[in-house]
Amino acid sequence: MKRDAIFYKIFQRFPSLLFTLLDHPPDQVRGYRFESIEVKEPNFRIDGVFLPPENASPKVIYFAEFQFQPDELLYHRFFAEALLYLYRNPYLYDDWRGIVIYPSRSLEPANTTIHRSLLDSPQVQRFYLDELGALDQKNAGVSLMQLTIAPEAQLAEQAKQLIQQVKQEDTGILAKKEIIDVITTIAVYKFANLSREEVEAMLDITLKETRIAQELKEEGREEGRAEMLAVTVPVLLKAGMTVEQIAKQLKVEVEAVRRAAQDDEMSGRDR
Template sequence: MRRDSIFYKLFQQSPNLLFELLTNPPINAGEYKFDSVAVKEPKFEIDGVFLPPENQIPGVVYFCEVQFQKDEQLYERVFAESFLYFYRNRQRFADWQAVMIYPTRSIEQNEIYPYRVLLNSNQVHRVYLDELGDIRQLPMWVALMVLTTVEEEQAPQEARYLIERASVEEPENVNCTIIELVMTIMVYKFENLSRKEVESMLGITLKETRVYREIKEEGERSLILRQLSRRLGEIPQPMLERIETLSLEQLENLGEALLDFTSLADLQSWLETIVEITPES
């Protein structure tokens, strides 16, 4: 299950989600933006960074790591990357915080003794999704995170509940986003089922109306362009024009692929591949 992209989309849609997991969130939590950053010499890519408003300098930067597989050198990597980024941008930030998100305590690396001071401080926050409580009692966006950890036997029931709840609590455009995220989570969770089979299991059929698709495609395209600009810099006009022609499915595929891009050449190569495999009309 490709949870990295799911959590990336969750944080992009609702940056405030990270702070709902913390006991003492910053007072300007609603003004933070979620981003990925590059640190050169040596080269690090940090995908989960929450940046304070640029007009509030110095601010507090939050590093976030979502870890669903055991990694016995996770803290070594996270602290090395975070400290280096903080060092390179010291004039912008007054402090840093790190949030580690695990499905359960058993996924955390075993050897934590060298980091005992940090892990027991108020700068590093460890969140275990299976300990957050009843999924139906959690804020909507937190509940979506927890849905990724729910056992397959229980997942369809909880997914249907979240869809019904979203239709009551959220405006139409947000409701569409939540339904799509629920669908994405369930498709990844039940990899042996097709999207239509998952829709049938949940008792829904997404309305592929012009309005729905325009909202979905425009939101996806805007998100992709922001991610590409932050990762690769200014995107040449011919590439922008080509991206404007991509279908919703192709945009979603680009959203997955760009996490591995390191240069405009990677983007150009990906776009050329799309042209090659797109059937002629």
Template sequence: MKRDTIYYQIFKRFPWLIFELVDYRIEQAQNYRFESIEVKETAFRIDGVFLPPEGATPRIIFFAEVQFQKDEALYHRFFTESMMYLNRNQSQYDDWYCVVFFPSRSLEPSDTRTHRLFLNSDQVQRIYLDELNTSNQQSIGINLMQLTIASEKAIAQQAKQLIKQVQLESKDALTKNEIIDIITTIAVYKFSSLSREEVEAMLGLTLEQTRVYQEAKAEGREEQKAEMLLEQTRIYQEAKAEGREEILKATVPLLLKTGMSVEQIAQQLNVDLESVQSAAQQGA
């Protein structure tokens, strides 16, 4: 799973999540920007830097590192890069913090003594995702992070619960669609053998909630929306051929919402009427 790419998308779109995860309250959190920055005259590139907006007081820089593999040199590299950046940009900040994300403590470098000055400082925080509580009471940001470490067996149910949470709590349509897109992308990486359309059907997303439909709608491509409707009717055929008949339970309710009758669905999918009726009842 390409977690670096996933976390870059998450932080790029929602930089305020870093403050939520480290429980740091700052008025300008919404206006921070997340960048990958190269330190000039060195070979260093810092993958995650949260930069304060213009006019922020105080000007606080956050360095973030997401580590999903064992790397004994992690702290040496991370702190060296961060300090190098601070040295080259002394006039651009008033304070700084470092945040390191691990899926679990087992992936943390075994040598925590060499860099104890940093690790024991209140300017450095280590977050272990498997130790954060998972529940509907948690924020969307924390649940989104934990979805990246969910097992293949549990991710579908967790993703569905998170989508429901997003639909209930997020009032902005654009933000809602972006979060749902990230949830789907995480699931696509987990179920690499499934197409994006199959994953969307598995998560119970309606056609209007999918990324491709939103893009087509924004550009007014009616013919593409029609093609996507037809594509939904082909999902089950592909799934059945590969032994994933459970997809029918997610596909039928989706097709019913487009206005198709059970008879039309049975005809389009080339399955018996009883199977469609059963899937419709289970998805109700």
């Protein structure tokens, strides 16, 4: 299971989930949007950004990173992108916060000295999911994030426990149905080798196809199609087929074939 992909999908649908981690969330939590934003000159995209509602006062933007693999340059990139975006948009926001979520402390970069003034300030918070305590000791939002790192041997029991907790307790800014929707999505992807019926029996619930699951599956299909086109299109072009003929033969859009041909041409130049 690609945990970081699931995190992004979860926060796209439930942006208020992030603020269950914070001791001092913004006043207008419900109006925040989780977006990818582009910064020009140089061009790059920041994926994890929580944008405040238009009527927020003050307007606080949150930059979030979900780091599930080693990256010694993480903080260099994270702070450079955030501060450059603020430089390019100096009048949009009154303040900013940085949030970095790790499954465990072992994935944090070894050398943090150069960024110590930011990392040690209240403006930046780091969370280690395996250090947040047992599921029944935290709110439902935190427990939900912890579920993504649960070992398969424990996930079913923890998921069932969390579902019962959600049904019985006040979940605050998160709707009960939304939380259960995410729990089932995590379980389905964690146990991808099991049938839907087996997962239903394991969690003692009836599963429905969740929106997040549908989106992730669609992304998987798109990635698979792109890989297929990257291999097939150059071969068929060399064989003398036109872009239109290839699109008809492979039953894809002409534009998709053109993109694959352009990507192959660019990679050839790089070589």
